Amino acid sequence: MMYSSIIPLLLLILGIAVGSFVKLQLISTTISLLLYSLILLIGITLGRRKIVLRVKDLEAPVLTLVGTLIPGAIVAPIIGIPVNVSVAISAGFGWYSLAGPLITKICGAKAGTIAFLSNLFREAISLALARTISEKIGCGALVASIGAGSMDTALPFVAQVCDYNWVVRSFISGLVLTLLAPLLIPLLLGL
Amino acid sequence: MWDVLLLFITGIAIGKFLKPKVKIEKILPYMAYVLIFIIGVEIGNEGILSQLPEILFFSLLIAISVMIGSIIAVKLSRVA
Numbered sequence: 001m002m003y004s005s006i007i008p009l010l011l012l013i014l015g016i017a018v019g020s021f022v023k024l025q026l027i028s029t030t031i032s033l034l035l036y037s038l039i040l041l042i043g044i045t046l047g048r049r050k051i052v053l054r055v056k057d058l059e060a061p062v063l064t065l066v067g068t069l070i071p072g073a074i075v076a077p078i079i080g081i082p083v084n085v086s087v088a089i090s091a092g093f094g095w096y097s098l099a100g101p102l103i104t105k106i107c108g109a110k111a112g113t114i115a116f117l118s119n120l121f122r123e124a125i126s127l128a129l130a131r132t133i134s135e136k137i138g139c140g141a142l143v144a145s146i147g148a149g150s151m152d153t154a155l156p157f158v159a160q161v162c163d164y165n166w167v168v169r170s171f172i173s174g175l176v177l178t179l180l181a182p183l184l185i186p187l188l189l190g191l
Numbered sequence: 192m193w194d195v196l197l198l199f200i201t202g203i204a205i206g207k208f209l210k211p212k213v214k215i216e217k218i219l220p221y222m223a224y225v226l227i228f229i230i231g232v233e234i235g236n237e238g239i240l241s242q243l244p245e246i247l248f249f250s251l252l253i254a255i256s257v258m259i260g261s262i263i264a265v266k267l268s269r270v271a
Contacts, residue, residue: 019235038226063268079252122254141266185195
């Protein structure tokens, strides 16, 4: 597992250990405040970027969107959670630091933990298999598999195994999915 | 639900029109780390630790399904 994925996993385990022994007050309020601040700051960060999108560049994120949400709906009966919650978990597109807290706030700790871990696993497994996926299937498959992380944490990995064209498309795909995740998750949970 | 959407859109508008000079990108990972730790505390508080094997299985199932789904979608469209 990649270094960037280990820190959040360790922090989650540490938090669970602390929470198992110490009952802390105002946890939900703290989560809400931090989450609201995080979402506002993410919005500001995205708003500052100057990006020109071409229709061709939207191909990869749209396919990733379809390829992510349909399996999210298919696995819902196996997991035993409502379809909209399962699809919302998938709609994190690998952005575990957003999907986990957001779904915890709206649906509770169990669904939030699944959201956090499934999105973390998506990024970690994609990065661990980056070379294999790009060589055996193609760079489009790698970018789609990574999801939202293809614009930041995973970009160096894409650059390592794919050509420059794919680095640009990877960034744009990640950007589009990063814009979509905070919009789609609350909308899906509101269904 | 609407509070999250409203905050996100407000943030984009602030970023686009006011362009604050603060280096937010450096703060974000640390805020996310604190949030993840606190979520861990809440999970511990709620005592769902006994369900961890089930949660791990479900998480892996979703992760692998959406990865395969995304790869298939791209392959079918010949973007790869």
